[in-house]
Amino acid sequence: MSSLRHTADPRLDAYLDAARECILDVGWRRTTLTEVARRAGVSRMTIYRAWSDMGSLLGDLMTREWVGIAAATRVASADTPTPAGIAAAAVATVRALRDNELFLRIVELDPDLMLPYLLSRPGRSQEALVDLLAAEIARGQESGAIRDGDPLLMARSLTLAGHGFVFSAMTMTDAAVSLEQLDEEYARHVAASLAPTT
Structure with a gap:
């Protein structure tokens, strides 16, 4: 999985896990970075520092x-x-x-x-x-x-x-x-x- 932009920080995997859960629950269009942050138990800014938008998060x-x-x-x-x-x-x-x-x-x-x-x-x-x-x-x-x-x-x-x-x-x-x-x-x-x- 070396092609991922974010590989060094295991916390980012937890954020991707939260995004995966959101998409499975409500789909891509209704998933927001704010909801990902809520599910991951972190601030919105924590998620925004890792991904500027849902497109880049989905790519990862x-x-x-x-x-x-x-x-x-x-x-x-x-x-x-x-x-x-x-x-x-x-x-x-x-x-x-x-x-x-x-x-x-x-x-x-x-x-x-x-x-x-x-x-x-x-x-x-x-x-x-x-x-x-x-x-x-x-x-x-x-x-x-x-x-x-x-x-x-x-x-x-x-x-x-x-x-x-x-x-x-x-x-x-x-x-x-x-x-x-x-x-x-x-x-x-x-x-x-x-x-x-x-």
């Missing part, structure tokens, strides 16, 4: 949340990354994001908050996720387990594909195709795209 909260999920589901650093291992980690990350209560609440009440990150620019969370994946790909290339290519390009391509499985998978499920089958297909795509060429 989402980064902590999404990168924490990816870090928990990625290939263990002691292992040599393989196409199958990275595919399994990618699917686990997609599922964890899709089931995350904060993600679900934002999509339910304030889906437009996600649009800039899908249409205009990457967020810090996306950049951190790409960096994690690119590092795994590069390590796998060193051992010959993963095909040659630009790790950053490959990581960005796989992240773009992952967006669809996080945000839109439910639009592609019905009696003929289950969510589990889609996830299995995503894993095959990831593994095949990383496999060394013969």
Whole structure:
């Protein structure tokens, strides 16, 4: 979670926890820095010194949340990354994001908050996720387990594909195709795209 602006002070995690509770309770639009301060048991100025507005606070909260999920589901650093291992980690990350209560609440009440990150620019969370994946790909290339290519390009391509499985998978499920089958297909795509060429 090194991409967070605020990492040195554990008190800030408590403030982010308070903000998370607010958003889960009333949604993003009705959450204020004043309410975050009240829930955290600190003054408004304490929160304002850390974040000038709710947008910057939400950016830190989402980064902590999404990168924490990816870090928990990625290939263990002691292992040599393989196409199958990275595919399994990618699917686990997609599922964890899709089931995350904060993600679900934002999509339910304030889906437009996600649009800039899908249409205009990457967020810090996306950049951190790409960096994690690119590092795994590069390590796998060193051992010959993963095909040659630009790790950053490959990581960005796989992240773009992952967006669809996080945000839109439910639009592609019905009696003929289950969510589990889609996830299995995503894993095959990831593994095949990383496999060394013969």
